[in-house]
Amino acid sequence: MDLSTEIAGIKFKNPLLPAAGPLTGDDEKMKYIASLGVGGMVTKTISTEAAKVPRPCIVATKDYVVNAELWSEYGPNKWIEEFLPGIQSLKMPKIISIGYSKEQIEWLIPKLRDFGDAFEISTHYVGKDLNPIAEVARTASKLAKKPVFMKISPHMPDPVEFAKVVTEAGAAGVVAVNSLGPVYYVDPKTGNSPLGSENRYGWMSGPVIKPVALSIVQRIRQSLDIPVIGVGGVKTAEDVVEFLEVGASAVGMLSSALIFGKEQYRRTVNGLEEALKKRGYESAKSAIGRKLEIHHADFEVRNPVVDPEKCTLCKLCEYVCPYFAIKVSNRVEIDPNACFGCGLCESRCPTHAISGVLK
Numbered sequence: 252m253d254l255s256t257e258i259a260g261i262k263f264k265n266p267l268l269p270a271a272g273p274l275t276g277d278d279e280k281m282k283y284i285a286s287l288g289v290g291g292m293v294t295k296t297i298s299t300e301a302a303k304v305p306r307p308c309i310v311a312t313k314d315y316v317v318n319a320e321l322w323s324e325y326g327p328n329k330w331i332e333e334f335l336p337g338i339q340s341l342k343m344p345k346i347i348s349i350g351y352s353k354e355q356i357e358w359l360i361p362k363l364r365d366f367g368d369a370f371e372i373s374t375h376y377v378g379k380d381l382n383p384i385a386e387v388a389r390t391a392s393k394l395a396k397k398p399v400f401m402k403i404s405p406h407m408p409d410p411v412e413f414a415k416v417v418t419e420a421g422a423a424g425v426v427a428v429n430s431l432g433p434v435y436y437v438d439p440k441t442g443n444s445p446l447g448s449e450n451r452y453g454w455m456s457g458p459v460i461k462p463v464a465l466s467i468v469q470r471i472r473q474s475l476d477i478p479v480i481g482v483g484g485v486k487t488a489e490d491v492v493e494f495l496e497v498g499a500s501a502v503g504m505l506s507s508a509l510i511f512g513k514e515q516y517r518r519t520v521n522g523l524e525e526a527l528k529k530r531g532y533e534s535a536k537s538a539i540g541r542k543l544e545i546h547h548a549d550f551e552v553r554n555p556v557v558d559p560e561k562c563t564l565c566k567l568c569e570y571v572c573p574y575f576a577i578k579v580s581n582r583v584e585i586d587p588n589a590c591f592g593c594g595l596c597e598s599r600c601p602t603h604a605i606s607g608v609l610k
């Protein structure tokens with residue numbers, strides 16, 4: 252199957268990329284991640300100074316990561332002299348992640364542009380005002396002579412406006428999204444936040460943020476015909492397909508490789524063909540943008556239907572029903588007058604015995 256994709260004229264052998272972070276923090280790490288089969292490379296964010304990263308800076312559960320990593324702990328010279336020359340042998344597109352202000356971008360781009368095929372610019376620490384962000388996009392696009400992708404953070408109030416403003420300023424597209432926050436994670440064992448950062452705050456990523464990321468990608472693509480790299484919560488090949496369907500042309504993953512191990516990249520790439528086939532696609536490109544139709548709200552109330560063959564009378568539906576409409580004795584009884592048609596019972600039923608409510 253043809254798994255290739257293309258963004259702003261750059262061809263990738265498959266749509267899975269590492270998202271900017273510690274796994275792409277130097278040339279040796281990038282070579283290792285490349286060996287796992289990803290379609291392209293994205294560096295850790297490089298800025299004009301090395302980041303002074305507080306420690307500890309990464310904690311995870313199986314559902315999410317909380318980090319306080321800032322940007323690369325190495326200064327630009329290390330990247331220019333060692334890490335970027337070190338990945339030139341990789342036969343895949345290389346996206347150089349940089350940040351943050353106009354002045355920093357002006358300083359960085361001329362020194363870095365020969366090492367990559369595109370730039371990704373993090374806007375994570377520059378606030379919510381779109382004017383300086385547009386200025387960075389304009390400056391970068393003029394200087395880079397290569398495609399520039401602006402990376403949006405989930406705290407931006409209007410993702411569509413962000414995407415519109417940066418592409419009008421010359422950016423080739425958008426990377427959506429960065430991590431969510433700030434968040435205050437408490438370790439249940441100690442009752443404290445284990446991070447070393449100021450106020451012990453961190454940023455959340457990984458599987459729990461996938462619906463946030465999918466919605467932002469979809470909203471941008473429903474309004475604008477621009478290339479988007481979807482990032483946020485990807486764990487499996489099925490997740491990659493979901494991002495393609497809401498309009499992403501390529502898909503980044505980081506936290507699931509931190510939670511489940513670096514082999515998650517190989518597993519995800521290896522599962523892509525099957526995941527695409529399962530949804531009826533004959534290539535990666537054919538899945539892009541297949542779920543962009545706009546749905547208007549529905550108000551019809553549909554009551555649940557219970558299959559007694561599958562029902563184990565576990566009573567979970569009765570316990571969770573927010574409208575007190577379900578009673579379970581030797582069968583499940585649903586009061587159609589009390590039932591609000593909310594769908595919770597169907598989504599929680601462990602044996603899939605309930606149907607008829609959810610779309």
Ligand SMILES: Cc1cc2nc3c(=O)[nH]c(=O)nc-3n(C[C@H](O)[C@H](O)[C@H](O)COP(=O)(O)O)c2cc1C
Nearest residue numbers: 270271272296318428429456457483484504505506
């Ligand atoms: C430990 C860690 C470090 C990160 N460092 C960067 C970074 O340097 N630059 C950047 O743009 N995003 C950075 N991110 C954000 C990721 O690139 C990504 O946008 C986010 O984590 C959501 O994707 P995921 O759920 O697959 O991790 C970092 C995330 C984590 C967890």
